[in-house]
Amino acid sequence: MSLADRPHEPARLGRRAFLRSGFVPLAFPVLAASGCRSMQFARVMMQGEDAMIGSHQAGQETFTPLVNDAVAKLLARHVDAAVQQVSYTEGAESLPSPTRRICFVGVENKSAEDIGDFKEQIYQSIDSRILESTVFQSVNRRFVDAGLRDTRLRPDQLLVPEHMRTFAGHMEQQGQPIDYLLYATITSGTTRENRDYQRDYVLTLELVEVGTGTYDKQSAELSKGYHHSRLSRWRATNPLMPK
Amino acid sequence: MLRTSLLVPVLFIMVASTGCMTHVVRLQPVRAAFQRGDVAEADRLIALELEQRGSEEDLLLLDRAMVTLADGRPADAERMLRRVRDSFDHLEEESPAENAWGMLSDDGARAYHGEDYEKVLVRAMLAISNLVQDGDDAEAYSLQIADKQRSIVAAAAQPDGTNPKAAYQQVPLAPYLRGLIREETHRDYDDAARNFQLVVDWQPDFGPGRGHLARAVGGSHSRRGHGVVHVFALVGHGPFKTEVEEIPTSTSLLIADQLLSTQLGTTLPPTIAPIKVPRIVAAPGAAASVQVAVGDWAAGQTETITDVSQMAVGQCEAMRPYCLARAVARRTAKKGTIYGFKQGLGMREGLPSLALDVAGIAWEASENADTRCWSLLPDRIQVLRLELPVGSHTLLLRPLDRQGQPLGQPVPQTVTVADGRNSYLLLQATDAGLVGRPLTNSP
Numbered sequence: 001m002s003l004a005d006r007p008h009e010p011a012r013l014g015r016r017a018f019l020r021s022g023f024v025p026l027a028f029p030v031l032a033a034s035g036c037r038s039m040q041f042a043r044v045m046m047q048g049e050d051a052m053i054g055s056h057q058a059g060q061e062t063f064t065p066l067v068n069d070a071v072a073k074l075l076a077r078h079v080d081a082a083v084q085q086v087s088y089t090e091g092a093e094s095l096p097s098p099t100r101r102i103c104f105v106g107v108e109n110k111s112a113e114d115i116g117d118f119k120e121q122i123y124q125s126i127d128s129r130i131l132e133s134t135v136f137q138s139v140n141r142r143f144v145d146a147g148l149r150d151t152r153l154r155p156d157q158l159l160v161p162e163h164m165r166t167f168a169g170h171m172e173q174q175g176q177p178i179d180y181l182l183y184a185t186i187t188s189g190t191t192r193e194n195r196d197y198q199r200d201y202v203l204t205l206e207l208v209e210v211g212t213g214t215y216d217k218q219s220a221e222l223s224k225g226y227h228h229s230r231l232s233r234w235r236a237t238n239p240l241m242p243k
Numbered sequence: 244m245l246r247t248s249l250l251v252p253v254l255f256i257m258v259a260s261t262g263c264m265t266h267v268v269r270l271q272p273v274r275a276a277f278q279r280g281d282v283a284e285a286d287r288l289i290a291l292e293l294e295q296r297g298s299e300e301d302l303l304l305l306d307r308a309m310v311t312l313a314d315g316r317p318a319d320a321e322r323m324l325r326r327v328r329d330s331f332d333h334l335e336e337e338s339p340a341e342n343a344w345g346m347l348s349d350d351g352a353r354a355y356h357g358e359d360y361e362k363v364l365v366r367a368m369l370a371i372s373n374l375v376q377d378g379d380d381a382e383a384y385s386l387q388i389a390d391k392q393r394s395i396v397a398a399a400a401q402p403d404g405t406n407p408k409a410a411y412q413q414v415p416l417a418p419y420l421r422g423l424i425r426e427e428t429h430r431d432y433d434d435a436a437r438n439f440q441l442v443v444d445w446q447p448d449f450g451p452g453r454g455h456l457a458r459a460v461g462g463s464h465s466r467r468g469h470g471v472v473h474v475f476a477l478v479g480h481g482p483f484k485t486e487v488e489e490i491p492t493s494t495s496l497l498i499a500d501q502l503l504s505t506q507l508g509t510t511l512p513p514t515i516a517p518i519k520v521p522r523i524v525a526a527p528g529a530a531a532s533v534q535v536a537v538g539d540w541a542a543g544q545t546e547t548i549t550d551v552s553q554m555a556v557g558q559c560e561a562m563r564p565y566c567l568a569r570a571v572a573r574r575t576a577k578k579g580t581i582y583g584f585k586q587g588l589g590m591r592e593g594l595p596s597l598a599l600d601v602a603g604i605a606w607e608a609s610e611n612a613d614t615r616c617w618s619l620l621p622d623r624i625q626v627l628r629l630e631l632p633v634g635s636h637t638l639l640l641r642p643l644d645r646q647g648q649p650l651g652q653p654v655p656q657t658v659t660v661a662d663g664r665n666s667y668l669l670l671q672a673t674d675a676g677l678v679g680r681p682l683t684n685s686p
Contacts, residue, residue, distance in 0.1 A: 109434065
């Protein structure tokens with residue numbers, strides 16, 4: 001008798017049939033039970049290791065070069081100025097030029113993004129670099145904050161001559177005379193191309209001389225492309241693609 | 244013999260997955276004690292629950308944190324909240340084992356990692372708990388609130404570009420906290436303005452929002468010789484989850500059962516047991532706001548910055564289709580299991596088949612909706628900003644009902660105001676008046 005000719009035997013349990021049909025619904029959860037919740041891990045990133053790049057907004061890959069570039073240019077220009085000021089007079093003893101004191105008022109974020117905890121880091125980074133240079137000496141931030149609180153002046157109000165004098169006078173009273181005010185501003189410009197966009201970030205450092213109100217300005221710029229897919233990124237970076 | 248031995252694991256799973264009293268029912272005495280202002284009793288009941296139900300430790304710790312705050316111990320509350328925050332972050336990761344077990348029983352089998360609004364509010368409560376101490380970590384917490392809100396929405400993006408959480412009501416308390424912290428620096432007014440702008444956008448009904456924005460854009464933190472007292476009031480009875488029967492879905496499944504039973508040539512357990520899903524219910528109570536007086540001067544009333552109940556109900560509705568889909572998938576899996584066993588055991592009709600159908604119905608009926616939630620949240624989080632001269636002031640705090648009538652006895656609280664600085668005051672108000680004692684960071 002062929003298999004096809006056999007009568008149907010509903011009441012008998014075949015082992016294979018059981019395994020195939022009856023056990024499958026149970027096997028699924030048992031197999032799945034072997035999976036467990038993943039853990040979060042961390043690692044210390046080595047020097048020279050590729051840093052992460054913010055996929056939706058600016059991160060260290062943007063701010064670190066901006067700070068490095070802008071501060072280096074500003075300091076370089078003022079080192080030159082300091083060197084030019086020193087002249088040799090025969091018979092006279094040469095004196096080192098006095099270190100100019102900078103009051104770094106703060107970082108202002110005028111970009112399209114909320115920079116969150118980067119703001120403090122940008123401030124500290126710029127402040128440290130200025131302090132490391134021999135060109136300027138920066139006033140400790142706690143004195144700056146106390147000065148702003150005591151005078152109830154907003155950072156943007158300090159550029160009004162009367163307010164600037166008030167603030168400088170107050171700082172001097174506290175034993176922290178200042179020669180310059182330094183402002184850092186982050187701005188951005190966004191260009192959209194369908195679902196991708198390019199964002200140009202600019203960090204501007206403005207140095208205002210307290211006595212005269214004259215100012216110097218230095219900017220650094222960095223552009224970042226945000227792509228909605230890997231393909232889109234590949235198309236944007238592939239030189240063979242038509243522009 | 245073989246059939247009997249094979250039925251044992253099936254019956255074991257069915258018995259093991261039998262539901263029990265829901266979370267919301269068990270926690271009802273705790274809610275009642277807290278809402279009538281009996282902090283000690285609420286704490287005792289939670290401690291009892293913690294002893295008996297280690298699996299619900301996170302949720303019970305959330306409730307205990309609220310009780311601990313009312314008891315005047317913000318450092319302990321912060322520690323509990325931090326622990327739950329970390330635990331929720333870990334439990335957010337998918338666990339295939341739990342998902343599978345959840346398909347065999349109900350959503351209660353899955354480790355609870357908080358509703359979206361709870362994940363955000365746990366950080367908000369961390370920030371507030373920290374502000375009424377030294378405030379050292381408050382800024383970090385405020386950043387975490389914003390990050391969490393962003394990541395919750397981003398993680399829900401679907402491959403087709405839609406996002407069920409895109410329309411979520413955001414928590415305006417988060418930018419409000421950040422705004423007032425940044426404003427106190429007297430330097431980062433741009434940050435303050437950016438955050439107060441979000442408050443205005445997210446909570447247009449918040450009256451003082453525009454005033455805060457205008458001050459951040461062109462004013463200063465406070466006048467010389469003045470400081471600011473920020474009052475945070477956790478007002479009313481928060482939302483809770485209840486179990487509802489999804490009748491239309493149950494009826495649809497019943498029809499599907501009948502169709503499939505005809506086509507497959509064997510019976511399926513009919514959908515007699517209704518599909519149960521959780522629903523968030525608002526029961527705000529009578530407390531509406533808190534009036535603050537300084538001496539004889541009625542300084543103002545707290546105003547709502549975040550309507551917790553409204554936000555919770557809205558989020559629940561947004562995710563309702565997904566919750567239903569999971570319940571239907573679970574029911575289908577259970578029916579599939581019964582069908583598979585019948586096939587495997589060769590049952591098509593007769594008493595054994597009927598017995599398995601009855602067992603299947605019992606299995607399905609054992610499902611409970613997952614009603615776990617943070618049950619001692621307030622209905623609304625309200626705030627009031629008071630600019631006061633430097634020195635010590637006694638504030639008289641008086642909870643009001645919706646008709647403006649006082650609830651309970653007014654409570655005096657002394658705060659010390661420092662020049663150009665923020666002081667913080669936290670209180671909880673229910674129908675019974677103030678619960679526990681107010682907390683302040685000032686000496």
